[in-house]
Amino acid sequence: MIRKEMIAMLLAGGQGSRLGILTADMAKPAVSYGGKYRIIDFPLSNCINSGVDTVGVLTQYQPLRLNTHIGIGIPWDLDRNIGGVSILPPYEKSDNAEWYTGTANAIYQNLKFIEHYNPEYVLILGGDHIYKMDYEILLDFHKSNKADITLATYPVAWEDASRFGLVITDENKKVIDFEEKPAKPRSNLASMGIYIFTWKVLKDALIKLKDQPGCDFGMHVIPYCHNNGASVYAFEYNGYWKDVGTLSAYWESNMELIDLVPDFNLYEEFWKIYTKSDVSTAQYLGEHAVLSRSIVGEGTEIYGSVYNSVIGPEVVIEEGAVVSDSIVMQGTHIGKNSKINKAIIAERAVVGSNCELGVGEEVENKEHPNIYCNGLVTLGEKTVIPDGVHIGKNTVISGITTHEDYTNNWLAGGESLRKAGEDA
Amino acid sequence: MRAIGIVLAGGNASRMKELTNKRAVAAMPLAGSYRAVDFALSSLANSKVQKVAVLTQYNSRSLNEHMSSSKWWDFGRKQGGLYVFTPTITVDNSFWYRGTADSIYQNIDFLKNSHEPYVVITSGDIIYKLDFNKVLEKHIENKADITVVCKRLGKCADTSRYGIITTDPDGRITSFDEKPNGAEDEPLVSAGIYVVRRRQLIEMLERANEEERYDLVRDIIIRFKDVKKIYAFEHTEYWRNIASVMDYYDANMDFLKPDIRDYFFRQYPDVYSKVDDLPPAKYNAGADVRNSLIASGTIVNGRVENSIIFKQVYIGNNCTIRNSIVLNGVHIGDNSYIENCIIESRDTIMPNSNYSGEPGKPRIVLERSDRYSI
Numbered sequence A: 001m002i003r004k005e006m007i008a009m010l011l012a013g014g015q016g017s018r019l020g021i022l023t024a025d026m027a028k029p030a031v032s033y034g035g036k037y038r039i040i041d042f043p044l045s046n047c048i049n050s051g052v053d054t055v056g057v058l059t060q061y062q063p064l065r066l067n068t069h070i071g072i073g074i075p076w077d078l079d080r081n082i083g084g085v086s087i088l089p090p091y092e093k094s095d096n097a098e099w100y101t102g103t104a105n106a107i108y109q110n111l112k113f114i115e116h117y118n119p120e121y122v123l124i125l126g127g128d129h130i131y132k133m134d135y136e137i138l139l140d141f142h143k144s145n146k147a148d149i150t151l152a153t154y155p156v157a158w159e160d161a162s163r164f165g166l167v168i169t170d171e172n173k174k175v176i177d178f179e180e181k182p183a184k185p186r187s188n189l190a191s192m193g194i195y196i197f198t199w200k201v202l203k204d205a206l207i208k209l210k211d212q213p214g215c216d217f218g219m220h221v222i223p224y225c226h227n228n229g230a231s232v233y234a235f236e237y238n239g240y241w242k243d244v245g246t247l248s249a250y251w252e253s254n255m256e257l258i259d260l261v262p263d264f265n266l267y268e269e270f271w272k273i274y275t276k277s278d279v280s281t282a283q284y285l286g287e288h289a290v291l292s293r294s295i296v297g298e299g300t301e302i303y304g305s306v307y308n309s310v311i312g313p314e315v316v317i318e319e320g321a322v323v324s325d326s327i328v329m330q331g332t333h334i335g336k337n338s339k340i341n342k343a344i345i346a347e348r349a350v351v352g353s354n355c356e357l358g359v360g361e362e363v364e365n366k367e368h369p370n371i372y373c374n375g376l377v378t379l380g381e382k383t384v385i386p387d388g389v390h391i392g393k394n395t396v397i398s399g400i401t402t403h404e405d406y407t408n409n410w411l412a413g414g415e416s417l418r419k420a421g422e423d424a
Numbered sequence B: 001m002r003a004i005g006i007v008l009a010g011g012n013a014s015r016m017k018e019l020t021n022k023r024a025v026a027a028m029p030l031a032g033s034y035r036a037v038d039f040a041l042s043s044l045a046n047s048k049v050q051k052v053a054v055l056t057q058y059n060s061r062s063l064n065e066h067m068s069s070s071k072w073w074d075f076g077r078k079q080g081g082l083y084v085f086t087p088t089i090t091v092d093n094s095f096w097y098r099g100t101a102d103s104i105y106q107n108i109d110f111l112k113n114s115h116e117p118y119v120v121i122t123s124g125d126i127i128y129k130l131d132f133n134k135v136l137e138k139h140i141e142n143k144a145d146i147t148v149v150c151k152r153l154g155k156c157a158d159t160s161r162y163g164i165i166t167t168d169p170d171g172r173i174t175s176f177d178e179k180p181n182g183a184e185d186e187p188l189v190s191a192g193i194y195v196v197r198r199r200q201l202i203e204m205l206e207r208a209n210e211e212e213r214y215d216l217v218r219d220i221i222i223r224f225k226d227v228k229k230i231y232a233f234e235h236t237e238y239w240r241n242i243a244s245v246m247d248y249y250d251a252n253m254d255f256l257k258p259d260i261r262d263y264f265f266r267q268y269p270d271v272y273s274k275v276d277d278l279p280p281a282k283y284n285a286g287a288d289v290r291n292s293l294i295a296s297g298t299i300v301n302g303r304v305e306n307s308i309i310f311k312q313v314y315i316g317n318n319c320t321i322r323n324s325i326v327l328n329g330v331h332i333g334d335n336s337y338i339e340n341c342i343i344e345s346r347d348t349i350m351p352n353s354n355y356s357g358e359p360g361k362p363r364i365v366l367e368r369s370d371r372y373s374i
Helices: A015-023 A041-049 A065-071 A103-108 A111-117 A135-144 A158-163 A200-210 A217-228 A247-256 B013-023 B037-046 B061-066 B100-106 B107-112 B132-142 B200-208 B216-222 B245-254 B258-266
Strands: A006-011 A054-058 A084-088 A121-126 A129-131 A149-155 A165-169 A173-178 A190-196 A232-236 A241-243 A284-286 A288-291 A295-296 A305-307 A323-326 A340-341 A341-344 A358-361 A378-379 A390-392 A397-400 A416-418 B001-006 B051-055 B082-085 B118-123 B126-128 B145-150 B163-167 B175-180 B188-197 B230-234 B239-241 B279-284 B288-292 B292-294 B304-307 B321-322 B337-339 B341-345 B354-356 B363-365
Touching: A006 A041, A006 A103, A006 A129, A006 A135, A006 A397, A015 A247, A015 A378, A015 A397, A041 A054, A041 A121, A054 A111, A065 A084, A084 B118, A103 A111, A103 A200, A103 A217, A111 A200, A111 A341, A121 A135, A121 A200, A121 B321, A129 B363, A135 A149, A135 A190, A135 A232, A149 A217, A165 A232, A165 B100, A173 A217, A173 A232, A190 A217, A200 A217, A200 B100, A217 A232, A217 B304, A232 A247, A288 B288, A295 A305, A323 B200, A340 B001, A358 A378, A358 B288, A390 A397, A390 B001, B001 B037, B001 B132, B013 B245, B013 B363, B037 B051, B037 B126, B061 B341, B100 B107, B100 B216, B107 B200, B118 B132, B126 B188, B132 B145, B145 B200, B145 B239, B163 B230, B175 B216, B175 B230, B188 B200, B188 B230, B200 B216, B239 B245, B288 B292, B292 B304, B337 B341, B341 B354, B354 B363
Parallel strands: A006 A054, A006 A121, A054 A084, A149 A232, A288 A305, A305 A323, A323 A340, A340 A358, A341 A378, A358 A390, A378 A397, A397 A416, B001 B051, B001 B118, B051 B082, B145 B230, B288 B304, B304 B321, B321 B337, B337 B354, B341 B363
Antiparallel strands: A121 A190, A129 A241, A149 A190, A165 A173, A165 A190, A284 B292, A295 B279, B118 B188, B126 B239, B145 B188, B163 B175, B163 B188
């Protein structure tokens, strides 16, 4: 008989549109992070480190990169005889065929998957945060309170509290009320989007709410349960927790890794973060290489200078090139004497020689001022930039660009340049 | 592929000095992220050999740990697998492996119970990439009994530790002198890789055992040279044997050359190794690294020049590491100076230390101390 105390359902279907060009061809959880990881590695590693060995990954938006990354779960030891990792895309049923319309709807559509494992508890996770968390402690908290639902919460600064969905509790951490982005916050405990449900309670609620359009945990399921007398508790998490939902937050969070002793330490033996990596060779630093305050992935070759940057695996930075305050992802090539300032360069891009990225004054991006901001230059996957081009701040470029795409080899700040890539 | 693989990884080498106190030569770390045996195992995997036995004897703890999963080389399939054979006491045998031939003979059931018609035998102490299908093709074309993979060495090579081979114009081996003294211009030496028909090998091993002969080269290849058809196959790409401290040092330093890095790191097929799930290497302010290989999990605060730094090494502030090899998990305290050294794995170098070897004669540094993983 199959029985699992707790299984995890990881919601990985969202686009993450505020990451702009980075999520053009992949879901947000598949975006690279910290020189060798992808965002989804954090919840997956947390699962296996917490002893949760059965994980359903719900995918919908651009799942291909996630599929190849996860495979059968070998890097996380999630290749199991019973359980392990399963990828759960939406599927056609005998009477209807629909997309996942909301977070809870996605779980509802996979009710049979959960039933198969006969769990007592179900852990609901998102795929857009960087953190290390022991879900077993969360489960112990849930059990000791005899709770029906436990929400993981994170204390935020009071002045920021009005930007979050907040949880108001009594002295026993029992939830009394919820507030969504209130003007005058009564609490500073923000919901992290991580929940433990006693399976019976969740199952009943999902079935009751099955016709609710866009059924969502935060908006429908938890209020429904709460209003119907379920006991809901809030667990306060005090470790490192970082939302990487916007390009600026994503850039900042990467940059925190290069601090002398970062808040989020990847160098501890305990609570390792696992990932699938295609390369494991050592990195080579050339005769004239300069590196300071940076982390560098495997198999990378550096002949130029790198300051305050996160460099992924298999990157080549040629002689005379200077990369500062930037994130350079796997397989990217930076040509000779090019200067890269405060840029996010996605995988397998090619920057020619004598280019300069991030020059001039900050000008607001014309198309998406809320996405491409803080002076960042963002290059999509497999972007090609020809030799000698200068690019202003708050810009975005994707596809194979040639000299014809630039006026006098110049792309002004705030501009967006999108061309078809080689796959188009 | 129609062959099974045997990796000879039992050896100690006195010329490796203290470096093999801790491990067999086949488990020696190489190029920042590999161990010597990875090259043989990857070549077998990439040649689609599915069933591989690794024969170990001398201090195999480190080697066994490295091969704790066969996943890394994609063995461990239902059809085939990775087997590690150490000497065991049986009804009719209670000896250690008395030689390379004996090590295979003691596991002759592995040969008898396989159905593949050929056997690839390779040393685990050599660095190379080779498609065994090409060797086998040639083996069949020559109607050979044994094919010996050979490598032509450069001038002035020290030939005293190799088997020197001469062939007739068709490639059939006419002489095989083991470890001769006289040097020769550009000698053709045995690369420690053989292809042989499985039944033929069983027959020869059984005969050798009856006669109490135990060495693969002396008692099988040299002995049967004139009665069996033994051919040479010349390997023209990179090949190096690790038998001495200097070999080991040079082999690592070879990876600082762009063409060799390109050959092993970038060109198809890849060399696989155990995955360690280490974070990216970190360079703090004060790091100054030139012409060096740095493996993942390493934190650099000081100067590194012309060196190979393995995994999870910590280099303190104001250190200078020059022309050296620093093995896995070493902690180097602040203000240390290290030149022409090989620092043994998991050493702790106290702050303000000074270790220097001679150019061409690297010093092996052993600083035992107990540190616990955090």
